[in-house]
Amino acid sequence: MEVIICEEYEAMSKAAARDIANVLNTKPNAVLGMATGSTPLGLYQELVRLHKEEGLDFSQVTTFNLDEYVGLSPQHEQSYHRFMHDNFFSAVNIPRQNIYIPSGTTSNYQAFCEWYERRIMECGGIDVQILGIGSDGHIAFNEPGSSLQSRTRLKTLAKSTIDDNARFFDKASDVPIYAITMGVGTILESRKLVLLANGSSKAKAIAEAVEGPVTSMITASALQLHPMATVYLDAAASEQLKMRDYYLWIQDKKPGAPAL
Numbered sequence: 001m002e003v004i005i006c007e008e009y010e011a012m013s014k015a016a017a018r019d020i021a022n023v024l025n026t027k028p029n030a031v032l033g034m035a036t037g038s039t040p041l042g043l044y045q046e047l048v049r050l051h052k053e054e055g056l057d058f059s060q061v062t063t064f065n066l067d068e069y070v071g072l073s074p075q076h077e078q079s080y081h082r083f084m085h086d087n088f089f090s091a092v093n094i095p096r097q098n099i100y101i102p103s104g105t106t107s108n109y110q111a112f113c114e115w116y117e118r119r120i121m122e123c124g125g126i127d128v129q130i131l132g133i134g135s136d137g138h139i140a141f142n143e144p145g146s147s148l149q150s151r152t153r154l155k156t157l158a159k160s161t162i163d164d165n166a167r168f169f170d171k172a173s174d175v176p177i178y179a180i181t182m183g184v185g186t187i188l189e190s191r192k193l194v195l196l197a198n199g200s201s202k203a204k205a206i207a208e209a210v211e212g213p214v215t216s217m218i219t220a221s222a223l224q225l226h227p228m229a230t231v232y233l234d235a236a237a238s239e240q241l242k243m244r245d246y247y248l249w250i251q252d253k254k255p256g257a258p259a260l
């Protein structure tokens, strides 16, 4: 796992965006795995800027989102369909038919989840999956105890996740209790993982995910099993890392390393 520590949020977002742009430049028809939440907003802003000002092209890109709340229509203000439209899809040139987001309103969740997994495979698999991390260490909505081999399925959200996300709703009781989410196993099959975290409220989860044991109690720790995972942090989110100085040392020395 590569750990990149930036001074603040904007630098972190730009560094992660450069990573995604490099994937697109070498593979214009890449399949991107998208995440929602406040963390990736800066990354999406920077990708939109690269599209508008530097011609970064999304016309052959396909996307799969990680998750969606059960019971929210695509038009609902807090649905992840709406989030993605407002914060990214409306500003870049991804063909509508190439955009996949789990349905929060299907009449058959099991069949939908199986279809979603199949579509990812049919599209060639995810080239780069963007991830945030919950304060309980989750990736997507894979709450503590989720199998590290789990696939796309219905999940009951943890109380702490509902509390964390209550800030987006009028009241905590409006936060959906269930979600449809890619599994940890689904995520691990992506060719490359890019996890972002900022702020001191994520510092403990990041330390556990990066340096703790691999455990289903912190599903982000599954990144340790992946051959190409990069974790982008701001200074506050990196505070509890025991090997922080070492990661900074590597960052500093990497440009001078012999070419492969």
Ligand code: PGA
Pocket (backbone or CB within 6 Å): 036, 037, 038, 039, 040, 132, 133, 134, 135, 138, 139, 140
């Ligand atoms: P956040 O959510 O980006 O809004 O902090 C991250 C997550 O729960 O995965």
